[in-house]
Amino acid sequence: xxxxxxxxxxxxxxxxxxxxxxxxxxxxALGFILGMTPALSLQSLLVFFCLFFFRxxxxxxxxxxxxxxFIAFLLDPAFDLVGQWALELPSLQGLFTDLYNMxxxxxxxxxxxxxxxxxxxxxxxxxxxxxxxxxxxxxxxxTVVERFRETKLFxxxxxxxxxxxxxxxxxxxxx
Amino acid sequence: xxxxxKAPEKKPVKKKGPIRWEAIIPVTIICAxxxxxxxxFFDQHLKKAIEYVGTQANGAEVNVAxxxxxxxxxxxxxxxxxxxxxxxPTHNALSLDNVHFQYMWDALLRMKFVVDDASxxxxxxxxxxxxxxxxxxxxxxxxxxxxxxxxEVLDQVKKEYSQNMLGDLLALLEGADPKDQLEKIREELKSxxxxxxxxxxxxxxxxxxxxxxKRLSDxxxxxxxxxxxQAVKAEKNVLKQLAGAKELNDLLKDVQKQxxxxxxxxxxxxxxxxxxxxxxNEVQALVRDDIASLKNRFKIPELDVKDMAMALFxxxxxxxxxxxxxxxxxxKQYLPEKKEREEVLPPPREVGKTxxxxxxxxxxxxxxxxxxxSSTGTPGSYSGNVSGELTNVTTSPKxxxxxxxxxxxxxxxxxxxxxxxxxxxxxxxxxxxxxxxxLKVSTFAVPSRMFSESEKLxxxxxxxxxxxxxxxxxxxxxxxxxxxxxxxxxxxxVEAKSNLAQELLSGIVQGIPVxxxxxxxxxxxxxxxxxxTSNLGDELANGMKAQVSRKIAEAxxxxxxxxxxxxxxxxxxxxxxxxxxxxxxxxxxxADQLYKANEDKIKAEIAKLQKGGGGKGGLEEQGxxxxxxxxx
Numbered sequence: 001x002x003x004x005x006x007x008x009x010x011x012x013x014x015x016x017x018x019x020x021x022x023x024x025x026x027x028x029a030l031g032f033i034l035g036m037t038p039a040l041s042l043q044s045l046l047v048f049f050c051l052f053f054f055r056x057x058x059x060x061x062x063x064x065x066x067x068x069x070f071i072a073f074l075l076d077p078a079f080d081l082v083g084q085w086a087l088e089l090p091s092l093q094g095l096f097t098d099l100y101n102m103x104x105x106x107x108x109x110x111x112x113x114x115x116x117x118x119x120x121x122x123x124x125x126x127x128x129x130x131x132x133x134x135x136x137x138x139x140x141x142x143t144v145v146e147r148f149r150e151t152k153l154f155x156x157x158x159x160x161x162x163x164x165x166x167x168x169x170x171x172x173x174x175x
Numbered sequence: 176x177x178x179x180x181k182a183p184e185k186k187p188v189k190k191k192g193p194i195r196w197e198a199i200i201p202v203t204i205i206c207a208x209x210x211x212x213x214x215x216f217f218d219q220h221l222k223k224a225i226e227y228v229g230t231q232a233n234g235a236e237v238n239v240a241x242x243x244x245x246x247x248x249x250x251x252x253x254x255x256x257x258x259x260x261x262x263x264p265t266h267n268a269l270s271l272d273n274v275h276f277q278y279m280w281d282a283l284l285r286m287k288f289v290v291d292d293a294s295x296x297x298x299x300x301x302x303x304x305x306x307x308x309x310x311x312x313x314x315x316x317x318x319x320x321x322x323x324x325x326x327e328v329l330d331q332v333k334k335e336y337s338q339n340m341l342g343d344l345l346a347l348l349e350g351a352d353p354k355d356q357l358e359k360i361r362e363e364l365k366s367x368x369x370x371x372x373x374x375x376x377x378x379x380x381x382x383x384x385x386x387x388x389k390r391l392s393d394x395x396x397x398x399x400x401x402x403x404x405q406a407v408k409a410e411k412n413v414l415k416q417l418a419g420a421k422e423l424n425d426l427l428k429d430v431q432k433q434x435x436x437x438x439x440x441x442x443x444x445x446x447x448x449x450x451x452x453x454x455x456n457e458v459q460a461l462v463r464d465d466i467a468s469l470k471n472r473f474k475i476p477e478l479d480v481k482d483m484a485m486a487l488f489x490x491x492x493x494x495x496x497x498x499x500x501x502x503x504x505x506x507k508q509y510l511p512e513k514k515e516r517e518e519v520l521p522p523p524r525e526v527g528k529t530x531x532x533x534x535x536x537x538x539x540x541x542x543x544x545x546x547x548x549s550s551t552g553t554p555g556s557y558s559g560n561v562s563g564e565l566t567n568v569t570t571s572p573k574x575x576x577x578x579x580x581x582x583x584x585x586x587x588x589x590x591x592x593x594x595x596x597x598x599x600x601x602x603x604x605x606x607x608x609x610x611x612x613x614l615k616v617s618t619f620a621v622p623s624r625m626f627s628e629s630e631k632l633x634x635x636x637x638x639x640x641x642x643x644x645x646x647x648x649x650x651x652x653x654x655x656x657x658x659x660x661x662x663x664x665x666x667x668x669v670e671a672k673s674n675l676a677q678e679l680l681s682g683i684v685q686g687i688p689v690x691x692x693x694x695x696x697x698x699x700x701x702x703x704x705x706x707x708t709s710n711l712g713d714e715l716a717n718g719m720k721a722q723v724s725r726k727i728a729e730a731x732x733x734x735x736x737x738x739x740x741x742x743x744x745x746x747x748x749x750x751x752x753x754x755x756x757x758x759x760x761x762x763x764x765x766a767d768q769l770y771k772a773n774e775d776k777i778k779a780e781i782a783k784l785q786k787g788g789g790g791k792g793g794l795e796e797q798g799x800x801x802x803x804x805x806x807x
Contacts, residue, residue: 038527052202055195080527087530100532103284114527 020057025134027051027060032129034061035068036122038076038114042107064133075121076114083117218242225253233268235261236308249278259308260301267304272297279538287538293546298561324504324700325497331703365468366461370745373454377749380447384759387444391437392766397773400426404780420781427777434770441763448760458746466731484692484712485705487626492658492694492707499647499656500700503610506601539571552588559592561585578602578609591620594642607651614645621662633670634680639690640664655697662690675722683718687711 030047037044051061072079087096099105109115148154157163222242229237240255253274260268273296282289403426407419543565550561563583569575581599586592594617602609618640625635639662647656667684671677687710694707 052198053195055191055193076527084528093532096530097532097535101285101535101537103281106286109529111530111532112527113530117527 021134021137023055023057024060024137025130026054027057028064028133029126029130030056031061031064031066032068033122033126034065036072036079036118038072038079038112038118041109041115042104043119072118075118079114079117079121081117082120083113083115086116086120087111087113213244213246218244229258230309230311233258233261234313235259235264235268235310238308249280249283251276251278257304257308259304259310261310263301264307264310265304267299267302267308270297270299270302271295282538282542285537286540288541289538290543290546293543293565295546295548296550298548298550320504324500328497328500328700328703329493331493331705366458366465367745369461370458370749373451373458374745374749377451377454380451381759384444384447387440388759388762388766391433391440392762394769396429396433397769400430400773400777404777408780408783423777423781427774427781430770430774430777434767434774437763437767437770441760441767444760444763454749455746458749462735466735484707484709487712487715488692488694488707488709489705491624492696492705495645495658496654496656496696496703496705499612499649499654503649503654506610534571534574539569539574541568541570542575543568548583550585552586559585559587559589559595561587561595563597572603576604578604591618592616593618610649612645612647614643616641616643618642625668631672632676632680633668635668636662637666637668639666653697653699654703656695658692658694660690660692662692663688665690679718679722680715683714687714 030051033047034044037047050056051058086092096111100111110119218241221244222239225239225242226237229239236259238255238257238259239253241252243252243254244250251274254272256269256271256274257267258269260266273294275292275294275296276290277292279289279291403419404423407416407423410416410419544567546565546568548561548563548565550559552559561583562585563581565581566579567575567577568579572578579601581597583595583597585595587595594615596613596615598611598613600609600611602611619642621636621639621641623635623637625633627634641660641662643658643660645656645658647654649655665684665687667681669677669680669684671680690709690711692707692709692711694705696703696705698704
């Protein structure tokens with residue numbers, strides 16, 4: 001829980017810093033995949049592996065996964081239709097049969113219509129989500145954060161001893 | 176806040192690469208921890224879990240010596256399994272030395288569980304425990320579905336046998352002593368009662384007819400007529416003769432009336448004699464009825480050889496059928512019959528639809544290819560020297576295309592059972608599921624088996640040696656089972672209170688060196704058609720039949736004697752009386768003839784008088800002469 005909270009605080013901090021656009025964007029993109037995948041499967045584990053081993057913002061990923069989970073739940077009927085369409089394509093039956101009989105691949109649960117449908121949609125939308133989230137983060141920093149920094153309230157806050165203490169702490173102990 | 180805050184100098188931020196190296200150590204620690212858990216603790220926890228779940232399920236302590244799993248080897252070993260018998264906690268209901276399962280990695284990587292090689296070693300039943308096992312407090316009794324299914328079969332079988340049919344029959348024979356029965360019905364013989372009625376009837380009739388015959392045979396009237404005829408004949412006076420002729424005419428009328436009366440009486444008597452003459456035949460028929468009714472009173476049963484074999488062995492055979500029903504129901508629970516085409520039900524939206532693609536080079540979800548079973552008998556337990564195998568237990572029998580087969584061979588020296596061969600087959604590969612059992616036991620010690628255990632009769636086998644074969648097949652809810660048993664070297668127990676039963680049964684069983692029992696049952700579980708034949712049943716039934724026949728003959732003889740004794744006297748009396756009736760008839764006939772003769776005589780005299788007969792010509796003649804004298 002501490003780790004998760006730290007990641008979430010880190011997310012907001014990074015969001016308000018001047019660096020880490022890619023980390024945040026990839027975090028949102030991977031969170032999007034996690035959110036779209038209906039249950040624990042091999043591809044989910046792969047995403048978790050990526051989250052832990054690559055310098056991707058985990059808080060952003062979890063937050064995005066939480067958010068996209070709700071959207072995915074509403075989109076399940078659509079995923080089901082897409083998945084059925086894909087799994088019933090005659091030209092792919094040979095491929096699916098081979099995959100079904102391969103080691104490890106069945107752990108992906110690709111033969112489930114919702115897993116297949118959400119997977120297709122997630123893969124297709126991944127570049128757009130990545131690009132879109134990067135653009136949104138930069139835009140957010142330029143428009144929202146900068147404007148906020150210029151406000152009197154924020155300036156007053158930076159003059160407080162509490163802020164000074166926090167700033168000092170973050171300089172020495174923050175990452 | 177007057178003093179301006181001095182921002183401390185920022186540490187130079189070190190550029191970090193794309194890989195989160197600082198996460199490697201925690202992950203490595205987590206992995207090492209997981210490895211350490213599975214290497215050192217998982218087996219212990221699995222052992223405890225098996226013991227706890229097993230104890231709760233069994234209702235008595237279940238112990239496992241050790242469990243060893245290997246993820247890399249894909250193996251599972253369970254050693255020293257002991258399942259306490261909750262009825263006898265000092266003993267195990269079942270114990271196994273070792274169970275070994277070897278999963279195929281190739282299948283595991285496909286999310287399938289294929290056991291290439293398994294073994295179950297040293298199976299023991301009722302072996303003694305080192306210390307008594309803990310027994311859980313009993314739960315409130317709940318009606319068991321399996322018990323209900325077995326009861327359904329046993330209820331059908333119970334109709335076929337009587338617990339003590341043999342004893343009942345012998346008691347019946349004992350109770351059917353003609354002497355006792357005859358004493359009871361002595362006063363109730365219909366024939367005797369009727370003969371008495373007949374005698375009374377004949378006596379009454381005799382009295383009536385005596386008077387009648389006396390009256391009708393009275394000749395005084397005839398003498399009077401004779402005298403009158405003579406007087407009219409001797410009369411010279413014509414006028415008086417005319418008056419006499421008139422009197423004779425009146426007399427003739429009287430005589431004719433009397434003759435008519437006698438004739439009528441004769442006919443009536445003849446009719447009554449005819450009725451009375453049928454009395455002897457009626458008596459004979461009543462005697463026959465009485466004998467038949469007495470036979471019914473004995474209630475001597477018609478013995479059927481088939482019924483006797485059924486009564487003797489139906490309970491035992493019924494037990495086998497009930498067990499077959501139980502295990503079939505259990506098998507159905509764990510091996511549900513798969514339909515040829517799975518019905519596709521629309522799943523809930525969020526679950527989606529899972530497609531099954533043809534298995535080309537893969538495996539079914541679960542497949543136990545072969546499990547070797549072996550056991551060596553130990554003293555003090557019912558274990559035996561058993562070897563065998565269980566093959567092709569799978570969730571996709573249609574894909575495997577092989578039936579599940581449990582093949583066992585062995586001997587159980589502690590139970591004196593040798594040459595046991597059992598083959599259980601469950602074939603779900605086709606459109607219709609088939610289950611079968613072939614069981615053969617070459618030699619086994621037949622335990623004490625009582626066919627009748629009543630106060631009056633104890634009849635059964637103290638011990639014997641047997642061999643048996645049992646085959647069963649189940650298809651689409653219809654079962655077919657046949658049972659053949661051969662019981663040799665029988666040591667009989669015959670203890671009857673009556674000498675009759677003792678002699679009868681001892682005589683019968685002495686001539687039976689080997690008992691053959693053949694049973695078969697077929698049909699749906701709810702309406703089984705059972706048939707059992709046995710030479711023991713035949714011999715007993717034939718012996719009983721002979722005894723019953725002898726009893727019937729004896730009873731018939733005694734009945735005949737009783738009837739004769741009671742009927743003979745009255746019947747003779749009746750016959751004597753009937754003879755008397757014959758005398759009445761001849762007397763009536765004589766009177767009739769006499770009157771007829773007198774009637775003729777009177778008629779002749781009247782004719783003579785009319786023609787002028789008598790002394791000096793006829794009345795007409797005399798009349799004419801008289802008119803001449805008066806010159807007319």
